[in-house]
Amino acid sequence: MKHYTIKDIAKKLNVSISTVSRAFNDKYDIKKETKDLILKTAEEMGYIPNPMAKKLSQKRSLNIGVVVPEFINEYYSEIVIAIQEFFRSKGYQVLVMQSDEDETQELTNAQTLIHNMVDGLIVAPTAGYKNMQYYQSRIKEGYPLVFLNRIEESVPVSKVVFNNTKWSFFATEHLIRQGYQKIYHLSGYKDLSVTNERVEGFKKAMDKNNIQKENYKIIETGLLAEEGMEVVEGLMFHHDIPDAFFCVNDMVAIGVMKKLKDNGYRIPEDVAVVGFTETRIAKLIIPQLTSVKQPTFEMAKKAGEILLKRITNPSAEIETQIFNGELNVRKSSVREVSN
Amino acid sequence: MKHYTIKDIAKKLNVSISTVSRAFNDKYDIKKETKDLILKTAEEMGYIPNPMAKKLSQKRSLNIGVVVPEFINEYYSEIVIAIQEFFRSKGYQVLVMQSDEDETQELTNAQTLIHNMVDGLIVAPTAGYKNMQYYQSRIKEGYPLVFLNRIEESVPVSKVVFNNTKWSFFATEHLIRQGYQKIYHLSGYKDLSVTNERVEGFKKAMDKNNIQKENYKIIETGLLAEEGMEVVEGLMFHHDIPDAFFCVNDMVAIGVMKKLKDNGYRIPEDVAVVGFTETRIAKLIIPQLTSVKQPTFEMAKKAGEILLKRITNPSAEIETQIFNGELNVRKSSVREVSN
């Protein structure tokens, strides 16, 4: 009922508040018996330390901030869950804020968390990178910060990223090997590092296989299924449906598949579709969707580890971790009758 | 760089710290000019008030806690986003924690948030309700608390819920009207209020339409697609595939559809499938999935409103809000050729 404080315990036991404080933070000199006594009666009284006071005097909050662009697509949900799991075991609490793919919101989120004295921050930036100057300043002040997944090269900060170029390349080459000639890449927002990298991988595969420029296209879209559908609609109007679509994510791929099937195209016989950043739905849709799986859990955990290292040891050096994934080939992109 | 405090400003301007404090919280007597001067120089110095100190002395945090069972299914993601949006405009920050459908974790989450002095808490309980005693105690202490969506009847607390019984009834009747005779309900976890309510609605529809007990079944599952698939597999083994499946959510429905289609069943000609708590994928899958749409956004906002009212006016009375949705009929459950 009433919130007891350290003072109440001290009064009750006729000891000083410093002694009581010592009992809880066992790094100080205190007789074992008095410590036990204090802890016991504190327990009995139902004492709960006030975290605000603790943070105020300790200058740390045991809180970690996470800023993600969204968590409506399961990718960032998984990331957040993994980060929470990691930090929970270390005694930290993870506060999550989402930016709704809006740069201004992202800045507000980061500021709010920092002003709330989170001990460190993991940020998956949204497109645009207008906030880099702000992050730069925090970094200069020594604020523990780790960037995740969407990265501005110029900022000297620890980063955890996926090797988009490489796996985009693999996914594209897979399509080429299957015999699909004309391949269009639906590329997500531009100005986004992941997008640019995937475009790069796509182009590389085209170059390496000597596919001429008139036989591929890069079409900018968003991350939603509807946007994939719109693109296909536009292409149908111009009688310009290619042999294969390589999409920025599964949702767009599913939109593409939907529109194609609605219009009588057979997948994969007529048109192949490949996604990226595999989600659970890839295995459930018919035909099953080929996609690149990212090691979401491991990436999130690594980001946590780097941040924690940086928090406990302020002079820990900046590190960049690049992760690889796997291409899960499924029916949506194989011409032969196989799995 | 250096974090300035209220003292620094006071010293610089030769005023007292109380005057500076007054300048920021304009409810106190202070001359307009000095206030402006203080605010201006504070701005120049890049002063940021320390939230911990503020919370410590004000006894409130301007933080709101939200505990959800998971946010991997887009339902709770949307809920959280809507709650954040609501509170952000009121100057509150929303801290999110997820319980991974685990009661112990849920308790830890709620405790963590409360110990961190969130001004109020919105909880969507996980199955089991073992933590009700804890919540009871908080409520007795006057802690602002709103329950969302999964409710224990016995606890006297403000609640925001969806009318599961009613819409489960409607969805089931829709199947009956379409001429499907034998209908199985895949019901999610037992012990969960939403599950029980939907089962109730399902049974009501059966009763009202005089469908005999041997022509329907209620099968307990989880919330994942895989579990829907397993059920179908089991039923196929016993040559017991019904005319229609009414599923606890879209993911299970999709699992069911997948397994059925893989085994040559046509949907909806041979078997109909209906989901619940509509997600984006419902429109994208083929055939499109009939599902019950919940007013996620409005429900979340209402929960926020009730909580805020309770925070600003501690004697605000308990209220229960029951929401209705809509049944979006799509191809997966209509026999006639229509849209």
Next chain:
DNA sequence: TTTTTTGCCGAAAACGTTTCCGAAATTAGT
């Protein structure tokens, strides 16, 4: 002019901890 009100502000206590510093009590060393 004297008294009362008003406007503005400073001093200081309070919020609940941690932690430095020194003192008392105990133990060890000779």
Next chain:
DNA sequence: ACTAATTTCGGAAACGTTTTCGGCAAAAAA
């Protein structure tokens, strides 16, 4: 038994705010 070292503890400052109380001017009322 006397000094030295060690253990254990209390006092008090500090963290950065808010807020109560009261004081002193200036303005208003008498």
